[in-house]
Amino acid sequence: MVERHVLGLSGGRDSAALAVYMRHHHPELDIEYFFTDTGKELPEVYEYLGRLEGVLGKPILRLNPDRDFDFWLMQYNSFLPSAQTRWCTRMLKLRPFENWVKPMLKDGDEVTSYVAIRSDEDYREGYSSKSQNLSVRLPFREDGVDKAGVIELLEASGLGLPSYYEWRSRSGCTFCFFQQKIEWVRLMERHPEAFEEAKSYEKTAVKHGSPFTWSQGESLEELAHPDRVAQIRSDHAARLERMKAKIQPNPLRPDGEPIDIDDLYGQSKMCLTCHK
Ligand code: SF4
Structure with a gap:
């Protein structure tokens, strides 16, 4: 043994x-x-x-x-x-x-x-x-x-x-469905080829009757629309401000700890196998 x-x-x-x-x-x-x-x-x-x-x-x-x-x-x-x-x-x-x-x-x-x-x-x-x-x-x-x-x-x-x-606080697949909308927006900017690949998987899936899009409630095509991108950014900024206002300053870490996207949106939005 x-x-x-x-x-x-x-x-x-x-x-x-x-x-x-x-x-x-x-x-x-x-x-x-x-x-x-x-x-x-x-x-x-x-x-x-x-x-x-x-x-x-x-x-x-x-x-x-x-x-x-x-x-x-x-x-x-x-x-x-x-x-x-x-x-x-x-x-x-x-x-x-x-x-x-x-x-x-x-x-x-x-x-x-x-x-x-x-x-x-x-x-x-x-x-x-x-x-x-x-x-x-x-x-x-x-x-x-x-x-x-x-x-x-x-x-x-x-x-x-x-x-x-x-720009994102998770490892794992570029197209992970646990991503928040702001992470999709940033993927589109940082790795446009990966975003396009995700879009094409989604199109094929929808054609085959899949009930799921990568991001809940909208296709990536819709998410990528400039007005929608602006809205996602401003929702994210508002959420971040609200969280920062709630955090008690830690005298040992004057710059504060980085706020993970999963902390901001709730930890259930992650996979412990892929994202740890
Ligand atoms: S849950 Fe894991 S394997 Fe599935 S898409 Fe996300 S990172 Fe990839």
């Missing part, structure tokens, strides 16, 4: 901080870092993972799905994934992980998976494992590391935040 320790990186802030934390606090553990690549990630994600490898001094294993997004989209009759039918996470993120650990578990190895749920987070999604040999640990929760702690860890390690944090 071999003990194995694995830590999944999403390209997001919290899992990167957990990797740094484990390296500092548990250098005795030989942790295998992995990234499940949906093939539809932002270039900034790959850049961040590359820098993280430098900080960890270790390569991050890339787990690629056996079939890509287009294959699964066809299997699902061109119906876009959605918060209600999240086949994308299952097929592109969980399945490659399960395929990777399956032989380890079959050999009787004890696998511990470390997950970056912070101490200040509520989480509703369980990380229940199907195998007795696979256990899940939440070191940030166990050790009381909150969002401020995560940011401090990343700053102290020199890694900092992923560069996409300037």
Whole structure:
């Protein structure tokens, strides 16, 4: 029996901080870092993972799905994934992980998976494992590391935040349906080709009778209309001002903590597998 320790990186802030934390606090553990690549990630994600490898001094294993997004989209009759039918996470993120650990578990190895749920987070999604040999640990929760702690860890390690944090606070697919409307607007500006690709997936889906558009209540074509873009921007700015007015100043962090889009709009709008 071999003990194995694995830590999944999403390209997001919290899992990167957990990797740094484990390296500092548990250098005795030989942790295998992995990234499940949906093939539809932002270039900034790959850049961040590359820098993280430098900080960890270790390569991050890339787990690629056996079939890509287009294959699964066809299997699902061109119906876009959605918060209600999240086949994308299952097929592109969980399945490659399960395929990777399956032989380890079959050999009787004890696998511990470390997950970056912070101490200040509520989480509703369980990380229940199907195998007795696979256990899940939440070191940030166990050790009381909150969002401020995560940011401090990343700053102290020199890694900092992923560069996409300037405009969106989530890793994962460019077209993730958990995105807020303001993130779609910014995707259109920063990565117009990815926005166009999402638009074309949506057109095909609608043609096949899919009840879902990427963003609730409107197509990307409608969302991209200049009047609508202006409205989304002003709604977002107003929401941000309201939140800033509510925040108590922290004397230890005079510049304040960055406000995540998910904090602003509510944490249910994220996927713990893809966006941590
Ligand atoms: S990032 Fe979003 S679209 Fe991509 S697999 Fe995760 S939930 Fe699905």
